Amino acid sequence: MAPHNALRNAYISHVRHTLRSMKQQIHFVTGKGGVGKSVVAAALALKFSRSGKKVLLVELGDQSFYEDFFTLSKVGFSPIQLRPNLALALWSGESCLREYARYLIKIESLTRLFFDNAVMRAFISVAPGLSELAILGKITSGLRNHGPPLPYDCIVIDTFATGHFKALLEAPKGMSQAVQFGPMGEQSRQIDRCIRDKQASHYHIVTLPEELPIKEAAELQADIKAEFNIDAELILNKILTVPVSGQVVKEIALDKKDNLNEFAIYLQYQIQRQIEMKETAQKITTDFKCIPLIFETDPWKLIEEMAGKI
Amino acid sequence: MAMELFKNTKILVCVGSGGVGKTTMAAALAVIEAKAGKRVLVLTIDPAKRLAQTLGIEGTHDVTKVPGQNFKGTLYASVIDHKRTFDDFVLRASQHSEAVQKIFNNSLYQQLSTNLSGSQEFTSLEKLYSCYDSGDYDLIILDTPPTKHAIDFLNAPQKLSFLFSEGVAKWFRDPEGKKLGLISHLIQSGTKQVLKVLETLTGSQFIRELGDFFINIEKWQEKLLQRTVDVQRMLIAPTTKFVLVTSFDQAKLKEAEYFIREISKGGYHLDTVILNRIFPSWLDQGSEQNKNKSSDNMDLNNFYSKMKAYYSQRDVYYRQFQAKIEKEARVLRIPDLVNDISDLSGLEELSLLIEERQSKT
Numbered sequence: 001m002a003p004h005n006a007l008r009n010a011y012i013s014h015v016r017h018t019l020r021s022m023k024q025q026i027h028f029v030t031g032k033g034g035v036g037k038s039v040v041a042a043a044l045a046l047k048f049s050r051s052g053k054k055v056l057l058v059e060l061g062d063q064s065f066y067e068d069f070f071t072l073s074k075v076g077f078s079p080i081q082l083r084p085n086l087a088l089a090l091w092s093g094e095s096c097l098r099e100y101a102r103y104l105i106k107i108e109s110l111t112r113l114f115f116d117n118a119v120m121r122a123f124i125s126v127a128p129g130l131s132e133l134a135i136l137g138k139i140t141s142g143l144r145n146h147g148p149p150l151p152y153d154c155i156v157i158d159t160f161a162t163g164h165f166k167a168l169l170e171a172p173k174g175m176s177q178a179v180q181f182g183p184m185g186e187q188s189r190q191i192d193r194c195i196r197d198k199q200a201s202h203y204h205i206v207t208l209p210e211e212l213p214i215k216e217a218a219e220l221q222a223d224i225k226a227e228f229n230i231d232a233e234l235i236l237n238k239i240l241t242v243p244v245s246g247q248v249v250k251e252i253a254l255d256k257k258d259n260l261n262e263f264a265i266y267l268q269y270q271i272q273r274q275i276e277m278k279e280t281a282q283k284i285t286t287d288f289k290c291i292p293l294i295f296e297t298d299p300w301k302l303i304e305e306m307a308g309k310i
Numbered sequence: 311m312a313m314e315l316f317k318n319t320k321i322l323v324c325v326g327s328g329g330v331g332k333t334t335m336a337a338a339l340a341v342i343e344a345k346a347g348k349r350v351l352v353l354t355i356d357p358a359k360r361l362a363q364t365l366g367i368e369g370t371h372d373v374t375k376v377p378g379q380n381f382k383g384t385l386y387a388s389v390i391d392h393k394r395t396f397d398d399f400v401l402r403a404s405q406h407s408e409a410v411q412k413i414f415n416n417s418l419y420q421q422l423s424t425n426l427s428g429s430q431e432f433t434s435l436e437k438l439y440s441c442y443d444s445g446d447y448d449l450i451i452l453d454t455p456p457t458k459h460a461i462d463f464l465n466a467p468q469k470l471s472f473l474f475s476e477g478v479a480k481w482f483r484d485p486e487g488k489k490l491g492l493i494s495h496l497i498q499s500g501t502k503q504v505l506k507v508l509e510t511l512t513g514s515q516f517i518r519e520l521g522d523f524f525i526n527i528e529k530w531q532e533k534l535l536q537r538t539v540d541v542q543r544m545l546i547a548p549t550t551k552f553v554l555v556t557s558f559d560q561a562k563l564k565e566a567e568y569f570i571r572e573i574s575k576g577g578y579h580l581d582t583v584i585l586n587r588i589f590p591s592w593l594d595q596g597s598e599q600n601k602n603k604s605s606d607n608m609d610l611n612n613f614y615s616k617m618k619a620y621y622s623q624r625d626v627y628y629r630q631f632q633a634k635i636e637k638e639a640r641v642l643r644i645p646d647l648v649n650d651i652s653d654l655s656g657l658e659e660l661s662l663l664i665e666e667r668q669s670k671t
Contacts, residue, residue: 032329034330100511110507120508122469179515179516182514183512185513211359215359243610258603258605263614266591295616295620297623
């Protein structure tokens with residue numbers, strides 16, 4: 001065995017030992033489009049990293065949101081360091097599958113032949129459930145001790161929006177039913193067990209105090225409870241905290257001559273709607289948090305302030 | 311007042327990433343033209359409950375005449391049933407043969423027809439095409455499925471159609487190349503190795519499932535491809551226009567810029583970009599200047615200033631964006647209305663706002 005291989009294996013076994021002694025934590029963050037789930041995911045990751053954990057923030061797909069958001073040079077499959085304990089990576093189905101293939105086949109030229117093939121690339125991008133399975137396989141690889149090492153205490157995933165997120169969770173189950181034998185069936189069953197493991201996998205549904213996002217969040221919450229016995233936490237984002245009493249707002253909302261009349265009408269409506277939406281959230285689950293609307297346009301300041309408030 | 315957007319327009323496609331208010335915008339645009347005397351159909355994907363109630367399409371997938379309307383023209387609405395549209399398409403394409411039951415039972419088909427990436431885009435366009443083909447409407451407005459990025463909607467059908475091209479299907483239908491006879495000699499030696507890699511990754515049973523799937527779709531894949539071509543022709547026709555609905559943060563605006571570049575490369579006609587719900591309506595009107603009494607509550611005054619400063623700061627980004635894309639498309643900035651839209655008059659209010667904004671540009 002070549003010396004660098006021996007070194008690599010020693011490193012892998014060291015990492016695995018460490019991971020076994022402290023179970024890796026996985027946090028899935030989802031929600032309807034436009035509710036601010038990426039910002040919440042980043043704030044959550046920052047919060048965990050502040051408590052001394054080594055955190056990897058992962059976004060899914062081909063295009064990075066954080067690259068534009070934080071004005072970074074390039075976000076890709078290999079993690080880049082954002083802060084001392086906080087790294088960021090972008091995982092697509094294809095890149096996860098490619099890494100897995102390289103790990104399994106061990107012959108670089110053959111792996112390249114496979115992924116450079118136009119038909120295969122197209123096939124991977126649309127094949128039912130394959131991308132989803134590859135992504136979940138990568139996410140749970142540390143927990144399953146399978147695949148290249150993933151040396152983080154905590155992984156926070158800014159995952160797909162509601163509908164696609166359900167498809168993501170269903171992929172291992174669907175695949176293990178469709179393909180009962182062979183490596184794919186076995187891996188699918190393992191992955192499915194990991195995403196249901198309450199000690200390791202945690203779920204956060206981000207929503208706004210508005211009708212449609214709440215409705216979607218409620219449906220998703222109930223669906224994954226019924227199908228996977230997963231208890232997801234609900235996060236109500238962008239709650240407007242009004243610094244004056246409801247009575248004052250009401251009086252000004254009635255006074256047509258007041259220069260803040262329209263502003264007060266707006267606030268009155270927001271307050272009323274937020275009360276209703278909190279009641280709705282309460283009915284969905286008692287496990288819900290609120291994040292105030294933060295008047296900050298600088299991305300890092302926004303994330304830092306939010307991390308302190310989650 | 312006639313809107314430029316609707317001149318010689320038969321189809322209007324509202325695109326945009328999830329959560330930007332596409333559905334509401336599609337419905338409000340439809341109201342404008344129904345008022346102008348046209349027969350308008352709005353095809354929606356997943357309307358909010360109150361919007362569905364307003365349009366009279368809650369709990370039904372049939373094309374419905376919107377209740378309580380008093381327009382010069384007529385407004386129709388429908389929610390697209392993806393599973394049914396897909397199954398209907400397969401039934402028609404396979405000419406109702408018995409083999410169709412086999413494909414309905416195939417587990418890969420079940421995933422494909424419901425939650426595979428690209429299938430909702432396909433069914434939306436399929437439904438649009440059949441409504442367009444019927445000739446029953448002067449204008450059809452399509453609300454598109456929520457995608458992560460606006461451009462995904464346009465890429466999805468091509469991705470899907472590639473899967474159904476004969477080149478791909480024959481690989482899996484006959485991986486050993488047994489039926490191909492002479493042609494099998496022509497298959498590059500790499501092909502078998504590539505399939506071997508897929509088998510290592512997935513197992514032989516998966517390859518068999520795939521083979522079964524492709525054998526079953528053989529009858530209708532040709533029709534699906536043909537349909538993709540017809541749909542594409544419909545989408546690039548000059549009478550089909552695109553409206554990009556977008557909102558909020560800098561990342562969304564950057565994405566919109568990217569989309570605008572891509573859409574013109576693809577030969578589509580982007581007409582208008584709607585920046586939706588970008589500031590609360592009280593800020594828009596400079597309402598405080600018209601009032602004679604200044605509020606004496608300091609806390610509320612401070613809060614007002616804080617919110618106003620926040621939105622003004624964000625407004626800088628919008629103006630930069632507008633300056634950049636003005637040459638490619640009209641830009642409409644729509645404020646966030648105080649109330650959620652809960653009836654037809656709410657939609658009319660929004661449609662008036664759009665017309666008013668349009669006349670300003």
